[in-house]
Amino acid sequence: MSRESGELVNLDAYLEQRRRWIDAALERLLPVPSGPASTVAAAMRHAVLAPGKRLRPIVAIAACEACGGSVDDVLEPASALELLHTYSLVHDDLPAMDDDDLRRGRPTVHRAFSEAAAILAGDALHTLTFEILATRPAGDPAAARRSHAAAIVARRAGMSGMVGGQIADLEAEGTAPDPERLEWIHAHKTAALLSASAEVGAIHAGADEAARSALGRYGHALGMAFQIADDLLDCTASAQDLGKTPGKDRKVGKATYPALFGLDASRERAEAWVECALAPLASVDRWSEPLEALARFAVTRTR
Amino acid sequence: MSRESGELVNLDAYLEQRRRWIDAALERLLPVPSGPASTVAAAMRHAVLAPGKRLRPIVAIAACEACGGSVDDVLEPASALELLHTYSLVHDDLPAMDDDDLRRGRPTVHRAFSEAAAILAGDALHTLTFEILATRPAGDPAAARRSHAAAIVARRAGMSGMVGGQIADLEAEGTAPDPERLEWIHAHKTAALLSASAEVGAIHAGADEAARSALGRYGHALGMAFQIADDLLDCTASAQDLGKTPGKDRKVGKATYPALFGLDASRERAEAWVECALAPLASVDRWSEPLEALARFAVTRTR
Numbered sequence: 001m002s003r004e005s006g007e008l009v010n011l012d013a014y015l016e017q018r019r020r021w022i023d024a025a026l027e028r029l030l031p032v033p034s035g036p037a038s039t040v041a042a043a044m045r046h047a048v049l050a051p052g053k054r055l056r057p058i059v060a061i062a063a064c065e066a067c068g069g070s071v072d073d074v075l076e077p078a079s080a081l082e083l084l085h086t087y088s089l090v091h092d093d094l095p096a097m098d099d100d101d102l103r104r105g106r107p108t109v110h111r112a113f114s115e116a117a118a119i120l121a122g123d124a125l126h127t128l129t130f131e132i133l134a135t136r137p138a139g140d141p142a143a144a145r146r147s148h149a150a151a152i153v154a155r156r157a158g159m160s161g162m163v164g165g166q167i168a169d170l171e172a173e174g175t176a177p178d179p180e181r182l183e184w185i186h187a188h189k190t191a192a193l194l195s196a197s198a199e200v201g202a203i204h205a206g207a208d209e210a211a212r213s214a215l216g217r218y219g220h221a222l223g224m225a226f227q228i229a230d231d232l233l234d235c236t237a238s239a240q241d242l243g244k245t246p247g248k249d250r251k252v253g254k255a256t257y258p259a260l261f262g263l264d265a266s267r268e269r270a271e272a273w274v275e276c277a278l279a280p281l282a283s284v285d286r287w288s289e290p291l292e293a294l295a296r297f298a299v300t301r302t303r
Numbered sequence: 304m305s306r307e308s309g310e311l312v313n314l315d316a317y318l319e320q321r322r323r324w325i326d327a328a329l330e331r332l333l334p335v336p337s338g339p340a341s342t343v344a345a346a347m348r349h350a351v352l353a354p355g356k357r358l359r360p361i362v363a364i365a366a367c368e369a370c371g372g373s374v375d376d377v378l379e380p381a382s383a384l385e386l387l388h389t390y391s392l393v394h395d396d397l398p399a400m401d402d403d404d405l406r407r408g409r410p411t412v413h414r415a416f417s418e419a420a421a422i423l424a425g426d427a428l429h430t431l432t433f434e435i436l437a438t439r440p441a442g443d444p445a446a447a448r449r450s451h452a453a454a455i456v457a458r459r460a461g462m463s464g465m466v467g468g469q470i471a472d473l474e475a476e477g478t479a480p481d482p483e484r485l486e487w488i489h490a491h492k493t494a495a496l497l498s499a500s501a502e503v504g505a506i507h508a509g510a511d512e513a514a515r516s517a518l519g520r521y522g523h524a525l526g527m528a529f530q531i532a533d534d535l536l537d538c539t540a541s542a543q544d545l546g547k548t549p550g551k552d553r554k555v556g557k558a559t560y561p562a563l564f565g566l567d568a569s570r571e572r573a574e575a576w577v578e579c580a581l582a583p584l585a586s587v588d589r590w591s592e593p594l595e596a597l598a599r600f601a602v603t604r605t606r
Contacts, residue, residue: 037467131457154434164340
């Protein structure tokens with residue numbers, strides 16, 4: 001399923017095809033509700049199988065293809081990244097955190113089930129991520145790759161990444177805006193996992209250290225652009241487009257780029273991050289066009 | 304640090320020495336509070352560094368020693384099991400679940416910090432577990448072992464293990480007692496991770512499949528004995544001895560062995576599980592005495 005350099009890409013078709021593969025993998029990887037723990041299985045499916053952009057798995061797949069690998073090399077680890085992302089959404093939406101009612105156009109898990117089910121479904125998705133990242137057929141020569149990928153994902157998902165970003169974000173609510181702290185929050189809360197996603201793709205393609213590091217820089221910059229665009233959409237888009245409650249950031253006094261710098265300067269900052277994302281792709285000699293298109297899409301999307 | 308078969312063991316000295324090694328490893332592995340995410344780091348340390356039995360790491364170490372490995376072979380993965388166990392305690396204690404105020408003689412994390420900090424500290428401990436299980440020095444020949452151990456732990460920690468047990472336990476509150484369901488809950492909530500702990504020890508000693516499976520059966524039976532003993536202590540011990548609130552099980556209408564069968568029959572059942580734990584050790588030809596002593600200790604302990 002790999003493609004030649006220079007081939008033109010229709011981004012919509014590219015995304016649609018990969019979303020279908022990812023959704024099929026997620027359906028297969030998630031437990032089927034039955035037995036005494038069926039509530040958690042049902043809650044996991046409610047959260048994950050709602051329509052989503054699947055950005056993290058798509059980035060992992062596109063990075064793998066850009067390094068000469070195939071979709072099959074990375075489909076399961078890539079899909080595991082969506083489970084990890086979803087666990088973080090389920091926990092962030094809890095009443096004790098962002099207290100959200102709507103996510104991906106559906107009631108949040110604690111609204112549709114219960115708070116206990118939401119905590120446990122998030123926990124189970126979190127564990128399932130690492131079960132998939134670590135599991136391999138016996139004698140698989142890719143064992144070392146898997147272990148490497150799992151370690152990178154764990155590092156970017158925990159205290160020095162996503163979880164660290166979330167607590168800093170919560171604690172910044174209602175405090176004086178601080179550009180440096182805001183960049184720290186975006187880097188940890190969003191960019192950390194996107195950079196890990198790109199690296200997971202590179203690792204599963206068997207890429208060398210230089211390519212992995214270039215893809216990591218791409219993912220980081222993509223994440224920064226994506227998060228500023230998210231803050232902008234929170235100001236300008238509708239609940240129907242977003243599938244979640246808009247205007248929440250301002251309501252809870254969250255520091256955002258638009259709040260600090262205004263809409264125009266925020267759009268410029270997002271564009272600058274897109275340029276930062278494109279730069280490292282110059283050293284990737286395979287099929288990097290989807291990665292370029294994804295970076296541009298991060299800031300032009302309307303939801 | 305391995306010992307010869309047949310050597311007599313003073314269990315107290317054995318446990319004390321290993322607890323010291325484990326506590327030093329935990330201190331080293333946990334992040335030091337600093338920067339924008341310091342609340343989560345402080346909450347993680349509050350939860351983990353409180354005095355604990357360290358049963359799961361000790362089982363992993365004893366299993367490794369019983370299979371001819373050394374403490375150094377398994378100290379970090381073993382300590383990671385304590386992080387995983389602690390994450391589950393922090394989340395189980397939350398208001399939406401068991402709503403507990405006291406744990407290991409300290410206020411629970413959501414009481415000492417906040418609910419958001421408790422959810423995120425649990426999440427960060429969960430991720431850190433897999434970061435440690437998956438991380439290895441480049442070129443380490445033990446990479447495949449680590450990947451194998453991480454996959455086993457993930458399987459027993461998620462929906463088909465600990466998390467599944469917790470939701471079934473919560474949903475059984477106030478319903479008609481059912482012995483079969485109760486055994487399912489104990490097997491998933493407690494025995495799953497103890498059997499994984501014993502297997503992690505065997506894997507890191509480089510044990511063969513037969514020894515790993517024997518140790519897994521040992522850990523499962525130990526866990527079943529341990530959980531019945533826990534239910535008994537909830538009826539009979541003081542808050543000071545337990546370091547957590549006693550009498551809670553009956554208060555919330557939780558199905559327990561004592562509630563179903565009475566104290567005497569429950570003690571007999573726990574003793575029977577100890578015998579089940581000892582049986583597979585007959586095939587372990589190294590130093591299995593600490594494992595035997597641990598199994599007996601599971602039911603004779605007073606806290």
